[in-house]
Amino acid sequence: MKEPKGISRMFGRIARRYDRLNRIMSLGMDGRWRQQAAASAKPDASLALDIGTGTGDLALELTKRGARQIVGADFSLEMLAAARAKLAAKDVLNASWTLADALHLPFPDGTFDCVTNAFVLRNLADLRSGLAEMARVLQPGGRLVCLDMTQPPPGIVGTLYKLYFYRLLPPIAGVLSGDRAAYRYLPNSLVGFPDSAALAELLAEIGLVEVEVRKVGGGTVAIHTAVKPPARGPT
């Protein structure tokens, strides 16, 4: 069980340097992944929720792709302040921000046309409850998009990736962020995280349909999409 308060403080500490580190750690690919995730959400004219919005990168992509209104939720005030400043600087007027816990979302059932999250699921104290909560706030027919690291594929790519992710990255990111503890946490957060097939199964188990997985980043990152089934008569 991950301890939410400690994780919230950790993200608060690293907020300022977070964007630069994301570019470095993903070898410059995270922007492209967020664009692909945003497109998968089909956000045109939607009311969209980005959970664990961090510094607002995926929220920004959703507005670029026509979201009518975007709500960014995070449990770190420092991250939300950075997100708000970033989108305001780009004259995005249809964004709202709230402090919230992914396991206790402050919205009624069936609110959003799409719900997204990028690099969030690994940090949830309870993955199944978090996904079920995201599904709850989706409208029937609404789309859930999850972008996150996944267990690397077998073979040479996987071996090199593990060397990078578990051995090289933590000390480098620790020095660049000035926070060694935070980036020791990063590889640990992938230990015990379900692989892409298991995550797809979990999405189906909580009642979502049309579950699809797309691998990017040489198979080290997965974009899961799923749809909340349309309402069928009284339940």
Next chain:
Amino acid sequence: MRKDLMDILACPMCKSELELKIDEEEGDEVIKGSLTCAKCSEVYPIDDGIPNLLPPDLRKAAEAKSS
């Protein structure tokens, strides 16, 4: 916080409607105020334009740390 966010906000614990109290505003933005859940009586603060709708125990832990 944009006032139209009230259309979709709910209590994070019981998911009931919230009541907005405005202490400070700028146009359509609520800068300072609070959101009260009529059902469970919990009061959620709005500070610097951002509503704090964390569950009460998480919020109180964060407040205890920063004070």
